Amino acid sequence: MSKKRIATVWLDGCSGCHMSFLDMDERLVEVFQQADLVYSPLVDLKEFPEEVDITLVEGAVSSEEDLHKIRMVRERTKILVAFGDCAVTGNVPSMRNPFGTNAVLQRAYLENVTLHPQVPREVIPALIEKARPVHEVVKVDVFIPGCPPSAETIFLALSDLLADRMPDMAKLTRFGA
Amino acid sequence: MNQPVRVKTLKIDGRDVSGREDETILEVARQNGIFIPTLCNLEGLTPIGACRLCLVEIKGVSRLLPACVTRVEEGMEVYTQSERLQKYRRMVLELLFSERNHICSVCVVNGHCELQSMAQILGMTHVSVPYRFPRLPVDASHERFVVDHNRCILCTRCVRVCDEIEGAHTWDVMGRGIDSRVITDLNQPWGESETCTSCGKCVNVCPTGALFEKGKPVSERLKKRQFLPYLTMMREERR
Ligand code: SF4
Ligand code: SF4
Ligand code: SF4
Ligand code: FES
Numbered sequence: 406m407s408k409k410r411i412a413t414v415w416l417d418g419c420s421g422c423h424m425s426f427l428d429m430d431e432r433l434v435e436v437f438q439q440a441d442l443v444y445s446p447l448v449d450l451k452e453f454p455e456e457v458d459i460t461l462v463e464g465a466v467s468s469e470e471d472l473h474k475i476r477m478v479r480e481r482t483k484i485l486v487a488f489g490d491c492a493v494t495g496n497v498p499s500m501r502n503p504f505g506t507n508a509v510l511q512r513a514y515l516e517n518v519t520l521h522p523q524v525p526r527e528v529i530p531a532l533i534e535k536a537r538p539v540h541e542v543v544k545v546d547v548f549i550p551g552c553p554p555s556a557e558t559i560f561l562a563l564s565d566l567l568a569d570r571m572p573d574m575a576k577l578t579r580f581g582a
Numbered sequence: 583m584n585q586p587v588r589v590k591t592l593k594i595d596g597r598d599v600s601g602r603e604d605e606t607i608l609e610v611a612r613q614n615g616i617f618i619p620t621l622c623n624l625e626g627l628t629p630i631g632a633c634r635l636c637l638v639e640i641k642g643v644s645r646l647l648p649a650c651v652t653r654v655e656e657g658m659e660v661y662t663q664s665e666r667l668q669k670y671r672r673m674v675l676e677l678l679f680s681e682r683n684h685i686c687s688v689c690v691v692n693g694h695c696e697l698q699s700m701a702q703i704l705g706m707t708h709v710s711v712p713y714r715f716p717r718l719p720v721d722a723s724h725e726r727f728v729v730d731h732n733r734c735i736l737c738t739r740c741v742r743v744c745d746e747i748e749g750a751h752t753w754d755v756m757g758r759g760i761d762s763r764v765i766t767d768l769n770q771p772w773g774e775s776e777t778c779t780s781c782g783k784c785v786n787v788c789p790t791g792a793l794f795e796k797g798k799p800v801s802e803r804l805k806k807r808q809f810l811p812y813l814t815m816m817r818e819e820r821r
């Protein structure tokens with residue numbers, strides 16, 4: 406049996422879900438005996454590759470760049486996993502939504518700044534109107550709630566997926582776990 | 583004068599059970615260890631059938647009926663666990679989550695919230711309808727308590743406990759449909775309420791993080807409900 410190709414991507418999240426992924430410690434060895442990590446913020450690769458079996462997505466979809474990225478990732482992935490509460494529900498990034506992007510930028514870059522207050526417009530991708538859970542933008546196959554999901558949860562979910570089983574996530578984790 | 587109580591026999595999920603004629607399907611199910619999920623219902627308060635989580639199927643009845651307000655009847659055949667019911671219950675939860683702003687990871691009751699744990703129990707791992715992200719106020723004007731409308735599911739437990747048990751009737755519901763909101767007195771800040779006795783009963787019956795006590799760490803924000811069955815029992819004994 407050929408090794409499965411796993412990727413992880415990081416949208417609008419705090420990287421906590423990736424930290425929890427690393428927390429699998431020695432079980433990472435077990436995972437990567439059955440799979441290759443073909444793309445991730447943890448490895449140095451510029452392009453998201455074609456034909457990925459499983460992609461874990463951390464973070465909400467918050468910017469133009471996130472939108473572009475997640476659509477491409479979806480196209481190139483068999484099983485897309487919303488990885489952690491920000492990806493599943495919008496979570497903390499979505500707390501700006503009731504106020505609107507403008508109000509939040511004003512507050513962060515103008516009202517609370519004394520030296521050259523200005524909203525950044527270059528280099529940083531523009532925020533979209535609302536931070537959205539991943540499945541409101543593209544189809545998601547598996548949802549792993551948790552902020553962050555525990556290493557145990559991630560390991561069990563991955564073990565199932567690598568064995569071509571659909572994990573029963575509600576048994577393992579919940580929103581805010 | 584005491585009327586003789588009549589006993590009704592019925593079937594729940596194929597099991598023969600019996601209950602008093604004034605009991606609800608939910609009560610009889612619970613006495614028999616049959617789990618029906620509930621949110622607005624709380625033993626000791628008048629059931630109102632608001633959340634629809636407890637919907638059950640009854641043979642020969644085309645509508646689904648809420649178990650918490652439906653009385654048992656002779657020969658009834660009740661089903662509590664069908665695929666269809668599971669689907670509707672998850673949908674009810676999804677709508678509750680989508681209507682307000684539930685950010686569990688930063689919520690004051692994370693880990694001891696009835697809405698959150700119900701989602702887990704019923705296997706709801708995401709919300710399939712678009713979130714509304716409404717802009718809602720938090721009223722912290724009361725000396726000891728806070729109401730955060732972002733987390734309210736309009737179960738009206740607060741309204742009922744304050745009215746039926748405390749006798750203050752500080753809480754009520756204002757507005758209609760999606761715009762409904764719980765209010766204190768005549769929509770005044772809670773801290774300016776003339777009727778609130780600061781007893782804290784509403785805070786303790788609230789299933790979510792919508793009502794909480796100030797200045798307590800999350801780990802101590804467990805809701806204390808023991809007083810309710812106790813008070814109800816004492817009152818019934820005195821009658
Ligand atoms: S009230 Fe419950 S469901 Fe809502 S955010 Fe708080 S913990 Fe989560
Ligand atoms: S603290 Fe007591 S009196 Fe005040 S609103 Fe709550 S239940 Fe009513
Ligand atoms: S404040 Fe709490 S008890 Fe009152 S209606 Fe909202 S969720 Fe229910
Ligand atoms: S518990 Fe029956 S409708 Fe809410």
